[in-house]
Amino acid sequence: MSYQYKIGCSLNNLKGVREFIRKSLEGHDVSDLETGAIVLALDEMCSNLMIHAHHCNPDHFIAMNIHIESKRTFVFEIVDDGLMFDINLFQEPQLDNLVHEKRKGGLGIRLVKTIMDKIEYLHEGGKNVCRLTKTV
Amino acid sequence: MVHIKRLQEDGADIIAIVGEIDASSSIELDLAIAKSVGEGFKKIIVDCQALEYISSAGLGVFMSYIEELKDKGISFVLFGMKERVLNTFSILGLADLLNIRETKQEAKKLADELSV
Numbered sequence: 636m637s638y639q640y641k642i643g644c645s646l647n648n649l650k651g652v653r654e655f656i657r658k659s660l661e662g663h664d665v666s667d668l669e670t671g672a673i674v675l676a677l678d679e680m681c682s683n684l685m686i687h688a689h690h691c692n693p694d695h696f697i698a699m700n701i702h703i704e705s706k707r708t709f710v711f712e713i714v715d716d717g718l719m720f721d722i723n724l725f726q727e728p729q730l731d732n733l734v735h736e737k738r739k740g741g742l743g744i745r746l747v748k749t750i751m752d753k754i755e756y757l758h759e760g761g762k763n764v765c766r767l768t769k770t771v
Numbered sequence: 772m773v774h775i776k777r778l779q780e781d782g783a784d785i786i787a788i789v790g791e792i793d794a795s796s797s798i799e800l801d802l803a804i805a806k807s808v809g810e811g812f813k814k815i816i817v818d819c820q821a822l823e824y825i826s827s828a829g830l831g832v833f834m835s836y837i838e839e840l841k842d843k844g845i846s847f848v849l850f851g852m853k854e855r856v857l858n859t860f861s862i863l864g865l866a867d868l869l870n871i872r873e874t875k876q877e878a879k880k881l882a883d884e885l886s887v
Contacts, residue, residue: 646795650772653793653824671824671855672862678826682794730834730864737835742863743827749862 638701642681644689652681652699659701660709669771673709676750679743680713680722680765688717711767719763721756722747772796775803783814783882789821792829801832808836813845814882818875820851825859833869846870846885850878 638659642648656674665673681697689695697715704710727745747754753768773790784807792800807815833849840847848870852860860866870885872878 646793647772649793649795649826650791653791668855668858671858674824675826675859678793682826682828686794730868733831733834734837734868737838740831742830742834746827746859746862 636703639698641696641698643693644685644691644695644697645693646682646685646691648693649678649682649685653678655699656701656711663703663709664706665709665771672750673711673769676747676767676769677711677713679747680767683720683722683743684713684715684717687720688715708768708770711769713765713767714759714762716762719756723754723756773799775799777803777807781879782812783816783879784810784812785816785818787818787821791824792822792832793824793826794828797826797828797832800829801835804832804836808839808843808845814886815840815845815847816875816878816882817847817849818851819849819853819856822852822856825856827863830860830863830865834865837868844886846882848872848878848882848885850875 640655642651653674656677657670660670660673684697685691695717697713700712702710722744725744728741733741751767751769755766757764757766773788773792773796776787776789778785786803786807788800850872852871857866870881872881
């Protein structure tokens with residue numbers, strides 16, 4: 636089963652992204668806590684892309700595809716054509732450094748890496764595809 | 772997206788968050804805490820009973836105040852988090868860096884103890 640959603644790069648659209656993911660996971664036997672964690676990880680990925688690759692330009696679009704591969708394995712793809720930023724190559728800061736430096740960023744990537752099982756980047760048809768896999 | 776209400780009780784500033792905190796709304800939380808600190812409150816309690824969702828942008832706001840609150844001797848306690856919201860704090864280990872209680876009564880008691 637697959638679901639697709641396309642949105643402009645405005646942070647005001649994040650709420651819609653979260654609702655789309657929650658709705659798509661409904662009826663697939665995913666616990667509230669697991670749904671919450673997945674929604675969070677994808678919100679982080681989309682907001683990162685909107686801010687860093689698209690400077691919150693609402694005329695730029697990103698697409699999200701959800702594929703349910705087996706009863707327990709979910710594949711989430713975020714497709715865009717901005718600058719690719721591979722979070723696997725990003726060394727997330729230590730928590731005590733964040734507190735000390737009073738920094739507000741850097742937590743999102745740590746969340747995504749903790750929640751998702753696999754994060755891959757591909758080029759397909761001139762687009763960037765970030766593929767996140769989660770087995771619940 | 773989010774409404775932030777402030778009220779004062781027994782010398783504590785209570786900041787109630789209603790709705791969702793994400794990258795588009797975390798600034799509201801930041802401003803509310805900045806105001807409370809700026810107005811000189813020594814006890815700040817955050818009411819999370821109606822907080823439905825928080826992303827890293829919101830967590831980052833709390834993190835960024837930890838040092839300043841410590842330096843200024845301000846006691847800062849959160850309470851009333853829903854399980855899925857608390858889970859977000861726990862995934863990052865932030866639940867250990869912040870003072871989190873279940874009820875308002877417990878939060879006020881801890882804020883009193885910390886401000887002695």
